[in-house]
Amino acid sequence: MNVVCIFKWARNPDDAWVEPDGSITWRRPKLVATDDDAAAIVAARELAQSTGGTLVGVTVGDGDAAWAFSRGADRVVSVSGFTPGPDDGEGAAALASAVRRAGEADVVVMGDAVDHPGVAGVLGALLSMPVLPSVDEVTVDPTDPRRVLVRRRAGTIVETIAAPSPVLVAVAAASGEKDPPGVREQLAARKRPIEMASLSEAGAPAANNVAVAASRVPPTRSARLFEGDIAQASRELVAALRADHVL
Numbered sequence: 301m302n303v304v305c306i307f308k309w310a311r312n313p314d315d316a317w318v319e320p321d322g323s324i325t326w327r328r329p330k331l332v333a334t335d336d337d338a339a340a341i342v343a344a345r346e347l348a349q350s351t352g353g354t355l356v357g358v359t360v361g362d363g364d365a366a367w368a369f370s371r372g373a374d375r376v377v378s379v380s381g382f383t384p385g386p387d388d389g390e391g392a393a394a395l396a397s398a399v400r401r402a403g404e405a406d407v408v409v410m411g412d413a414v415d416h417p418g419v420a421g422v423l424g425a426l427l428s429m430p431v432l433p434s435v436d437e438v439t440v441d442p443t444d445p446r447r448v449l450v451r452r453r454a455g456t457i458v459e460t461i462a463a464p465s466p467v468l469v470a471v472a473a474a475s476g477e478k479d480p481p482g483v484r485e486q487l488a489a490r491k492r493p494i495e496m497a498s499l500s501e502a503g504a505p506a507a508n509n510v511a512v513a514a515s516r517v518p519p520t521r522s523a524r525l526f527e528g529d530i531a532q533a534s535r536e537l538v539a540a541l542r543a544d545h546v547l
Contacts, residue, residue: 301353301440301465304402305344305373306410307337308363309395310384313415322515331363331384336411338371338480339473343438344409345372347448351440356402360394369489370481376492377402381499387510388418395419396426397504401497406465407448409438412472424468432463433470 308331315332317325341357348355349372357368357376361383365376379398384391399408408427412434413419424431434452441447441462450461450469481489524540526533541547 301347301351301406301445302356302404303344303348303353304356304358304399304405304408305341305368306358306395306399306408307341307368308333308359309361309410310391310413310416310419318515324515331359331361333363333367334411335473335476336414336471338477340409340411340471341368341371341373343435343469343471344407347407347409347438347440348374351445353406356405358395358398358402360398365494366486366489366492369492370485375402375495377495377497379497379499379502379504382504385510388416389422390510391416392419392422392426394499394502394504395423397499397502398497399423399427401495401502406446406467407438408466408468410468410470412470414472420468420470427466427468429466429468430463431468431470432461433472435469435471436474438469438471 310331311326312328312332312334315326315328317327319325345355347353354374355372357365357373358379359365359368359376360379362380363378365378368376377398379394379401382391382394399405408423408429410420410423420431420433432450432452435450436453437451439449441449447462447464448467448469450463452459452461452472526536526540538547
């Protein structure tokens with residue numbers, strides 16, 4: 301199977317800082333990989349290796365291509381000129397153009413888009429692929445090499461779903477990256493050639509110019525301590541909870 305793994309395509313919300321005037325400052329100007337990205341490329345690599353296929357890493361914007369090379373990618377396609385924004389449709393369109401630039405794909409794997417829930421669905425529609433989100437594991441169906449089996453949790457049960465290729469799978473990380481590449485692998489990865497293209501060269505549509513109108517820090521409430529006699533403190537606690545309509 302030819303497997304495409306999308307990585308470093310969105311900003312990490314934890315890097316956002318809301319200024320007093322409502323503007324957002326990003327503490328890390330470059331896109332960084334998340335735990336979901338790491339889980340996705342592990343799943344994609346194992347799928348490609350088990351089928352004798354190729355693994356192509358795809359990124360947009362300023363994502364570091366060496367990240368995917370050092371984790372087993374055979375090729376990396378990087379589409380420049382994309383700035384992540386609030387429009388999930390615009391982000392999906394840029395990713396779809398990058399995936400097409402990478403060539404024919406039997407399976408597209410990406411990190412679970414929890415902070416951008418609309419991207420995976422729109423991307424699947426643009427690529428004419430079914431979408432399976434929140435996946436824990438993806439393997440080849442032993443009864444049909446053109447199908448994949450995915451496992452994911454749905455409430456208290458574990459689902460096993462068979463899906464024919466091509467298919468888009470969004471992988472959710474169960475933990476942080478377990479075996480990151482060492483310095484030697486990272487240095488070697490930086491010497492490998494990257495297939496570069498601009499948004500226009502990749503055929504991405506023009507931006508819709510959706511912008512954030514305003515931002516604000518959620519209101520916070522200070523903690524209140526009840527000290528002194530336990531019985532009295534308990535009565536004060538209950539009274540406070542009733543005043544806040546908790547009880």
